[in-house]
Amino acid sequence: MKVGFTKLLLLLATTMLSLFCLSLILPSSFAEPFLLLELLSRDSDIARTIFLELRIPRTSLALIVGASLGLAGAAMQGLLRNPLAEPGVVGVSGSAALGATLAFYSGLASIMPLALPLGGIAGALFAVILLFTIAGKRAGTATLLLAGIAINAIAGALTALVLNLSPNPFAAMEIIFWQMGSLADRSLLHLQLAGPLMLIGWALILLAAPATRALSLGEATAVSLGINIRNTQVKIIGGTALCVGAGVAVTGVIGFVGLVVPHLLRKLCNNDPAQLLLASAAGGASLLLAADIAVRCIPASAELKLGVITALLGAPFFLYLIFQLRKLEQ
Amino acid sequence: MLKRMEIATLHLDDANSIDALSRNIRRLTQAIGQTTRGDESLQLMYNTLAKLARGSKETAKDQWPYAAFIQPNGLTVGQGSLSDELLHYAGFRNAATLLGLRTYQRFPLESLLRVRPDLLIVQTQHRRYPSLAQELLRHPALVGTALRHEIQPSALMCATTSIADVAVALATTRQRLGRL
Amino acid sequence: MLAVNLAAHAIQCRLGSQLVLNNISFSAESTQLTGIIGTNGAGKSTLLSILAGAEKNFRGRVTVGDTELAHMPLNERAKQIAYLPQNPQVHWDLNAQQVTELGRTPYRRRFNWLSEPSTEDQQAVNAAMRSTQCEAFAQRAVQSLSNGERMRVHLARVLAVQAPIILVDEPINGLDPYQQIHCLELLRRAAQSGGTVIIVLHDLDLAARFCDRLLLLHDNEVLSLGSPTEVLTPANLLTAYQIKPPVHPNVNNLNLANWERQTD
Numbered sequence: 001m002k003v004g005f006t007k008l009l010l011l012l013a014t015t016m017l018s019l020f021c022l023s024l025i026l027p028s029s030f031a032e033p034f035l036l037l038e039l040l041s042r043d044s045d046i047a048r049t050i051f052l053e054l055r056i057p058r059t060s061l062a063l064i065v066g067a068s069l070g071l072a073g074a075a076m077q078g079l080l081r082n083p084l085a086e087p088g089v090v091g092v093s094g095s096a097a098l099g100a101t102l103a104f105y106s107g108l109a110s111i112m113p114l115a116l117p118l119g120g121i122a123g124a125l126f127a128v129i130l131l132f133t134i135a136g137k138r139a140g141t142a143t144l145l146l147a148g149i150a151i152n153a154i155a156g157a158l159t160a161l162v163l164n165l166s167p168n169p170f171a172a173m174e175i176i177f178w179q180m181g182s183l184a185d186r187s188l189l190h191l192q193l194a195g196p197l198m199l200i201g202w203a204l205i206l207l208a209a210p211a212t213r214a215l216s217l218g219e220a221t222a223v224s225l226g227i228n229i230r231n232t233q234v235k236i237i238g239g240t241a242l243c244v245g246a247g248v249a250v251t252g253v254i255g256f257v258g259l260v261v262p263h264l265l266r267k268l269c270n271n272d273p274a275q276l277l278l279a280s281a282a283g284g285a286s287l288l289l290a291a292d293i294a295v296r297c298i299p300a301s302a303e304l305k306l307g308v309i310t311a312l313l314g315a316p317f318f319l320y321l322i323f324q325l326r327k328l329e330q
Numbered sequence: 331m332l333k334r335m336e337i338a339t340l341h342l343d344d345a346n347s348i349d350a351l352s353r354n355i356r357r358l359t360q361a362i363g364q365t366t367r368g369d370e371s372l373q374l375m376y377n378t379l380a381k382l383a384r385g386s387k388e389t390a391k392d393q394w395p396y397a398a399f400i401q402p403n404g405l406t407v408g409q410g411s412l413s414d415e416l417l418h419y420a421g422f423r424n425a426a427t428l429l430g431l432r433t434y435q436r437f438p439l440e441s442l443l444r445v446r447p448d449l450l451i452v453q454t455q456h457r458r459y460p461s462l463a464q465e466l467l468r469h470p471a472l473v474g475t476a477l478r479h480e481i482q483p484s485a486l487m488c489a490t491t492s493i494a495d496v497a498v499a500l501a502t503t504r505q506r507l508g509r510l
Numbered sequence: 511m512l513a514v515n516l517a518a519h520a521i522q523c524r525l526g527s528q529l530v531l532n533n534i535s536f537s538a539e540s541t542q543l544t545g546i547i548g549t550n551g552a553g554k555s556t557l558l559s560i561l562a563g564a565e566k567n568f569r570g571r572v573t574v575g576d577t578e579l580a581h582m583p584l585n586e587r588a589k590q591i592a593y594l595p596q597n598p599q600v601h602w603d604l605n606a607q608q609v610t611e612l613g614r615t616p617y618r619r620r621f622n623w624l625s626e627p628s629t630e631d632q633q634a635v636n637a638a639m640r641s642t643q644c645e646a647f648a649q650r651a652v653q654s655l656s657n658g659e660r661m662r663v664h665l666a667r668v669l670a671v672q673a674p675i676i677l678v679d680e681p682i683n684g685l686d687p688y689q690q691i692h693c694l695e696l697l698r699r700a701a702q703s704g705g706t707v708i709i710v711l712h713d714l715d716l717a718a719r720f721c722d723r724l725l726l727l728h729d730n731e732v733l734s735l736g737s738p739t740e741v742l743t744p745a746n747l748l749t750a751y752q753i754k755p756p757v758h759p760n761v762n763n764l765n766l767a768n769w770e771r772q773t774d
Contacts, residue, residue: 053471226588
C-alpha cells in the first residue's frame with residue numbers, strides 16, 4: 001500500500017466520522033440548540049429519545065447506505081470494466097425498489113419484517129444477473145446503458161403498478177419515496193433489518209477485491225493469472241445485490257452515488273480497482289451524510305428528498321462521463 | 331360539461347370555517363328547496379358547539395391542553411381551518427401554531443417530541459394493507475408519548491353539520507385527559 | 511528455471527457446431543521456441559488457449575511435465591504457464607509498471623491485498639521491465655503508449671510471472687519490422703534461458719527465422735511438425751496456403767513475398 005493510499009483512506013475515514021458526529025448533533029433549525037448540549041443537561045429525556053430513536057437510525061443509515069452505494073458502484077465497475085456501471089443507472093436499484101414494494105404493500109413485511117430487505121435483495125439480484133447476461137462479456141458502453149434503460153423502465157412500471165393496485169389509498173403517492181429516496185423518520189428497526197445484510201454484502205465484495213485488479217487486463221489474462229472468474233462474479237453479483245437491495249428497501253432509490261464517488265477517487269487510488277473499493281465505501285458514506293445534513297437543515301416548506309440532491313449532483317456528472325467515454329471509444 | 335347537459339349545478343367553495351360551512355348549507359338547501367330542514371340542522375349544530383364552547387371557557391385559554399393533528403405522512407392541520415376551529419370548540423390549542431406550521435405541512439417527528447402535545451389526533455388506520463404514510467405513526471419514538479384520539483377519515487372529509495360530533499368526541503377526550 | 515515441457519495429446523475441440531481442432535498431438539520442449547502457423551480459422555488461437563487452460567471445452571489431454579493440466583490447481587497453473595492472449599486489453603489508466611506488477615498476481619497473498627509487493631515481486635518486475643526495455647516509460651499510462659511500447663509492456667507482464675512455460679498469441683500484429691524482430695528476439699531469449707515458449711504467428715519468414723520448431727495446422731489438423739525447413743516445404747505450403755513457389759526459388763531464403771497464388 002503506497003503511502004498515498006493510507007493517507008487517502010485516513011482522510012476519507014476522518015471525513016466520514018466527522019460528518020457522522022455532526023449529523024447526530026446538528027439542530028434542524030436555528031431555533032433548536034445543539035443536541036449535545038441538550039443531552040448533557042439534566043432534563044434530557046426528550047433529547048435522549050430524539051438521539052436514540054431518530055438521529056442514530058437516520059445518521060447510521062446514511063453512513064451504511066452511502067458506503068454500500070459507493071462500494072457497489074466501484075465493484076460493478078471493476079467487474080464490468082466500465083466506468084458507467086452503477087446500481088442506479090443500470091437498473092439494480094430500481095429492481096430492488098420493485099422487490100421491496102411487493103414485500104411491503106402486499107402486507108408480507110407486516111407479518112415478517114425481514115421480508116422487506118429480502119424483497120429488495122431479490123429484486124436487485126434479478127437485475128444484476130439479467131444485466132450480466134446481457135452486458136457481461138465484452139459488451140460496450142452502449143449495450144450496458146441500453147440494458148440499464150430497459151431494466152429501469154420495466155422495474156419502474158411494475159413498481160407503479162404495485163402501488164396503484166394497493167387497496168390502501170396512500171400507496172399510489174408513495175412512488176415519490178421509492179423513486180426519490182429519503183432517510184427521514186427511519187427507525188432502529190430499519191437499521192436492524194438492513195444493517196447485517198449489508199455487512200454480508202460488503203464482506204463478499206471485499207473478498208473479490210484482488211480479482212478486480214487482475215480483471216483490468218481482461219478476462220482471459222485474469223484467468224491465466226489464477227483468478228477464478230466464476231467465483232469472482234458470484235461474489236460481486238451477490239454482494240452488490242445484498243448491499244443495494246437491503247439499502248433501497250429502507251431508503252428508496254438514491255442514485256448516482258456509486259457513479260460519482262468512484263470516478264472522483266479513481267485517480268487518487270492510482271487506478272487500482274481494489275483500493276478504489278475501500279475508498280469508494282468511505283467516500284460514498286461521506287457524500288450521503290453530507291447530503292442528508294443538507295436535506296435536514298436547509299429550510300424549505302416541503303422536505304427535500306435525498307435522491308433529488310444526489311441526482312442534481314450526479315446526473316450532469318453522468319452526462320459528462322458519457323461524453324468522455326465516447327471520445328475514448330472513438 | 332354538466333352545465334352543457336343542462337343539469338342544474340351549484341358551485342360550493344370549500345368550507346374552512348363553521349361560518350363558511352353554514353353558508354354552504356344554506357345555499358344548498360335553498361337550491362333543493364329544503365330550507366326548513368337545513369335551518370333546523372344548522373341550529374342544532376350551533377347549539378351543540380355553543381354548549382361545548384361554554385364548557386371549554388371554564389378554564390383559562392392558556393391552561394388548555396395542546397393537540398396535534400397527525401395525518402398520514404405526518405401532515406398536520408394549521409390555523410384557520412375547519413379542523414382547527416373544532417379543536418378550539420373542544421377546548422384544545424393547536425400544537426402546529428407553536429411552530430408556525432400550515433395545513434398540509436409535515437410535522438417533523440423531532441419537533442413533535444420537543445413540543446410534547448397532550449393529544450395526537452390521527453386517522454383510523456387501514457389495518458390490512460400497509461402504506462408508508464401510516465407506518466409513520468408506528469415509529470418507536472412516538473409510541474407511548476401521548477394519548478391518541480382516532481377519527482374516521484370520512485368524518486372530516488365532507489363539511490356537513492355532523493362535524494359537530496367530531497368536536498363533541500374531542501371534548502370527551504379532553505375530559506379523559508383532565509382525569510389522567 | 512526448471513525445464514518443463516508442455517504436451518498436447520489428441521486434442522479435439524468443437525465450438526458450437528464447428529469442429530475447430532481434430533486430433534492435435536505434439537509436444538513443446540524447453541529451450542525451444544515453438545511456432546504455431548496456419549491459415550485464419552485453422553484453430554491456432556483456440557489451441558493456444560486450450561494449452562493455457564483458458565478453454566475447457568475440449569476432448570483430449572494437456573500435460574505439463576508429468577502432471578495433467580486439468581488436475582492442476584488454479585494458482586499452481588498460473589505460476590507454471592504465462593499466457594498473453596490476442597489483442598490484450600488494459601482497462602483504466604494503469605501505467606506500465608502497474609501492468610507488469612499484475613504479472614505477480616499468482617504470488618500475491620490473497621487476503622493481504624493492500625500490502626506492498628514483496629522484494630521478490632519487485633525484483634521480478636524490475637528484471638522483466640529491464641529485459642523488455644520498458645523502464646523509460648514505466649510511469650506512463652499504457653493506453654497512451656505506441657503499439658511497440660505497449661507490446662513490450664505486455665511481454666514484461668508475461669516475463670514477470672517467471673513461469674517455465676510462456677504462451678503468446680500473435681504478439682506482432684500491427685507492429686513495424688523493427689518491433690516485430692525485437693519482440694521475437696525477446697521471446698527467443700526467454701526460450702534460450704530455459705523456458706518453453708509457444709507462439710502463434712502469421713508471418714512465415716519470421717517464423718522460419720526465429721522458431722526452432724514449427725507446427726503447421728491445416729483443416730483443423732496437424733499438417734506438419736518439425737524444424738522450419740522440414741515444415742515449410744513447397745508441398746506443405748501449397749496444401750495449407752494455396753501458394754506456389756516462383757520459377758527460380760532461392761533455397762536458403764523463402765522470400766514468400768514473391769510467391770504467387772494458386773488460383774485454379
